[in-house]
Amino acid sequence: MTAGKQTGSASISFEQPVYIESAAAIAGKKEGDGPLGNLFDMVSKDPLFGTQTWEAAESTLQKETAGLAIGKAGLTPRDIRMAFAGDLLAQTIASSFGIAEMDIPFYGLYGACSTMGEALSLGAMAVSAGYGEHILCAASSHFATAEKEFRFPLGYGSQRPLSATWTVTGSGACVIGSRPPVPQERSEHSPLCCSSGCAVITGITTGKVIDYGFHDSLNMGGCMAPAACDTIWQNLYDFGRTPQDYDAVFTGDLGMVGQRILQDLLFEKHIDISKVHQDCGLLIYDNTSQDTHSGGSGCGCAASVLAAYILPEVVRGTWKRILFVPTGAMLSKVSYNEGEAVPGIAHAVVIEHRDF
Known part of the structure; x- marks a missing residue:
């Protein structure tokens, strides 16, 4: 235990x-x-x-x-x-x-x-x-x-x-x-580990529902960016860290619009994540050849990018410590049709490389 x-x-x-x-x-x-x-x-x-x-x-x-x-x-x-x-x-x-x-x-x-x-x-x-x-x-x-x-x-x-x-x-x-995976040579079908290390969760920050009064359900980045800002700030404050303590900060699916809003909101708090920030919604599509407008979203966006791209790089040691911050817009058909705003939420997970 x-x-x-x-x-x-x-x-x-x-x-x-x-x-x-x-x-x-x-x-x-x-x-x-x-x-x-x-x-x-x-x-x-x-x-x-x-x-x-x-x-x-x-x-x-x-x-x-x-x-x-x-x-x-x-x-x-x-x-x-x-x-x-x-x-x-x-x-x-x-x-x-x-x-x-x-x-x-x-x-x-x-x-x-x-x-x-x-x-x-x-x-x-x-x-x-x-x-x-x-x-x-x-x-x-x-x-x-x-x-x-x-x-x-x-x-x-x-x-x-x-x-x-x-x-x-x-x-x-x-x-x-609770136990480390068995060290082995990494292959296409092997567990998420290799002979040199593995990925571990060392901390979490639970997000709060943040409502800035956005009503545009077709601008999810704008709805979710304030929640991402709050959770990232809270994580840095609770752990006594700066953005430079993370090799990368991955938000879930803010897209181009939400990414800019997030960085502006954090800058108002004197926090600059521009050098370490990446967004799963911008990683999964190529907007020069794929018409996805602002980028990708959905529960499967951050989840699939984490499993396919982020975790293998942590295992390899490309990043020693990352902050994974998927973001969500908390609306339903009923709430939207009744004129309610679209609040957001973001949960942060600290993931680190560990040597065997």
Whole structure:
């Protein structure tokens, strides 16, 4: 059993690190055509993933990704003590219908696009408290299910403003635990470790719901940037750090619009993250050749970029310490149609390289 302690007013530090045993990511064709396409474990050319509905497609997507992560850790679903997973759909049906078939004790989460950060935070706390040796954390999104749920049916052909982001068809999953993975030579199908090191979670900062009164659901970056600003500031304050203490700060899916707002808001607090900041929504697509307007979004955006790109680089030692800050817009069809604003939330996870 590891140990954790409250750090500051919103953070927890783990005196014994929580190990990331494995990670997997599956993406759709558009994401596979992007800059990270060759890093995903699988790219599906069929947006329905062999099913008859968009919702069933996303359930299949998340289930297959979770199964890959479990297999990479050398485990079976019976070895997983509990699963924390979520998506964008009402009653999180993509997760519950998908992972339910794996017969794993399940907690369904809704943190909008911040869900992977929420899953890793809760999973790390569970591991630290000794409630499970192996915990599954997963999140997914699908362009077609998100458009159907929050915007317009695809056949409507609505125009999108330049501030809009493109919901990622993708899923990311990690298995975390209290023991380090077995050192081995890294290969395409090996667990997320190599002979030199692994990735560990050493701290988390739980975000607050931040409402700046934004009403534009097609400017998610603007809605979520204030929450990202608050959580990043809180993390730095609670841990007594500066941006330079991180090799990289990854936000989830602010896009071009939200990235600029975030940096401006932090600059007002005399914090400059411009040299270390990257955004998963800008990493997953190439806006010079792929028309995604402001960038990518969705629960699967940060989750798949984390599993496919960020964690392997941490394992290699490219980055010794990073801050993973997926962001979410907390709206529903009901709240938006009733004229409510779109508040945001962001959860931060400190991930570090550890040598064996």
